Amino acid sequence: MRTIIKNGEVLNVHTARYEKKNIVVTGEKITSLTESPVPARQDDLVIDVEGNYVLPGLIDAHVHVTSATVDLAMPQLPITYITCCATRNLREALQRGFTTMRDVGGADFGLAMAVNSGIIPGSRLFYCGRALSQTGGHGDFREKTYDGEYGAPMQTSATSIGQIADGITEVRRACRSELRKGASFIKIMAAGGVASPGDRVTDTQYSSEELAAISEEAQAKSTYVAAHVYSAQAIQICLQHGVRTIEHGNLLDEETAVMMKEKGAYLIPTVITYDALARRGAEYRFPAESITKLGSVRVQALEAVKIARKHGVKIGFGTDLLGPLWEEQTNEFTLRSRVEKPIDTILSATKINAEVLNQSGNLGEISEQACADICVFDKDPVSDISAITDCTHIRMIMKAGTIYKNIL
Numbered sequence: 001m002r003t004i005i006k007n008g009e010v011l012n013v014h015t016a017r018y019e020k021k022n023i024v025v026t027g028e029k030i031t032s033l034t035e036s037p038v039p040a041r042q043d044d045l046v047i048d049v050e051g052n053y054v055l056p057g058l059i060d061a062h063v064h065v066t067s068a069t070v071d072l073a074m075p076q077l078p079i080t081y082i083t084c085c086a087t088r089n090l091r092e093a094l095q096r097g098f099t100t101m102r103d104v105g106g107a108d109f110g111l112a113m114a115v116n117s118g119i120i121p122g123s124r125l126f127y128c129g130r131a132l133s134q135t136g137g138h139g140d141f142r143e144k145t146y147d148g149e150y151g152a153p154m155q156t157s158a159t160s161i162g163q164i165a166d167g168i169t170e171v172r173r174a175c176r177s178e179l180r181k182g183a184s185f186i187k188i189m190a191a192g193g194v195a196s197p198g199d200r201v202t203d204t205q206y207s208s209e210e211l212a213a214i215s216e217e218a219q220a221k222s223t224y225v226a227a228h229v230y231s232a233q234a235i236q237i238c239l240q241h242g243v244r245t246i247e248h249g250n251l252l253d254e255e256t257a258v259m260m261k262e263k264g265a266y267l268i269p270t271v272i273t274y275d276a277l278a279r280r281g282a283e284y285r286f287p288a289e290s291i292t293k294l295g296s297v298r299v300q301a302l303e304a305v306k307i308a309r310k311h312g313v314k315i316g317f318g319t320d321l322l323g324p325l326w327e328e329q330t331n332e333f334t335l336r337s338r339v340e341k342p343i344d345t346i347l348s349a350t351k352i353n354a355e356v357l358n359q360s361g362n363l364g365e366i367s368e369q370a371c372a373d374i375c376v377f378d379k380d381p382v383s384d385i386s387a388i389t390d391c392t393h394i395r396m397i398m399k400a401g402t403i404y405k406n407i408l
Helices: 079-095 109-116 166-178 208-220 232-240 254-263 271-280 288-298 301-310 321-329 329-338 342-356
Strands: 002-011 018-027 029-033 044-046 053-056 060-064 098-104 124-127 130-135 163-164 185-191 226-229 245-251 264-268 372-378 394-399 402-406
Touching: 002 372, 018 053, 018 254, 029 185, 053 271, 053 342, 060 079, 060 342, 079 098, 079 109, 079 321, 079 394, 079 402, 098 342, 098 394, 109 124, 130 166, 130 232, 166 208, 185 208, 208 232, 226 232, 232 245, 232 342, 245 288, 245 301, 254 301, 264 301, 271 288, 271 301, 271 321, 301 329, 329 342
Parallel strands: 002 044, 002 053, 060 098, 098 124, 130 163, 130 185, 185 226, 226 245, 245 264
Antiparallel strands: 002 018, 018 029, 053 372, 372 394, 394 402
């Protein structure tokens, strides 16, 4: 059976313009995109979207679907509880129009298998497994009083977004292990962070030798390295060692933006997480020490986006929301609209993020032979971004040819 979506204003992400088109979906793919009427067969499903706006499914390139609380150091949460939280996060994200997400620490092949096979009705999942962290780095959530190994007890808790790997031998082993388990990229903690208790956001983490080894392992599998990083100094060190995506990058400066452009690196801002944690973190017992850390990076988050735009850096779209704050996922669009046009943010969440995933031509666009990820809005998001942030404007959501919402 085919699905024909006719008379829609279809966004061309390559020209940033709408085109009146008819879309034919066969199986999981878009098999025709034409201005001409498409004769319907007896068993075709025909959906008339006259007066509505058709966009590719959205992509969030920085999530932690297994985050069950806002405090990543929360110990001993049952893995079954975490899995249930991840299931909810995946399901609700899809209902917001996010047909694809890139998990940057926590998800594994089991979750990806469940959602990609349809057992969990949620966003398609790309994952890195557990991010690499040095001892005392952003992925090390042990209390200062705990001097044991970062071992099995920690891996059954909400802190399992990361693993400790020190030295060239250990980082090579960790990379190979995650790639063996199906990771589509490697994530490293290359700087201090807000949520980690034992470092500062301006810290640099991992030596040049370790970074070179990590990059070599990723290249050997034809993939790339994503780095959690804030300061300009730490970003530059990462770029020198082949890191492809800069996650957060709040303290980006002009010189470093020029370097990013020259290296072809991507910036993945996550503005909403700092805003949401500042407003609501205390309510959910986000540590006071971490709330204090927020101040140094929150005010610079949008400035980094402005600097990156000025220098032609490719900018993706991420959220990095934790626990109950996941419900604010679309508010990243609202915040970004303060410094850029809605179309720029939309392209970040579609075309650019597809490039990040090495899925250009398949995801993030509506074109022939692309995956049939389609969202229909009754209001033009390019003119008013609230069409995306207010989910009541989403009339239809299709992922890989399957309709998950349809109120047309």
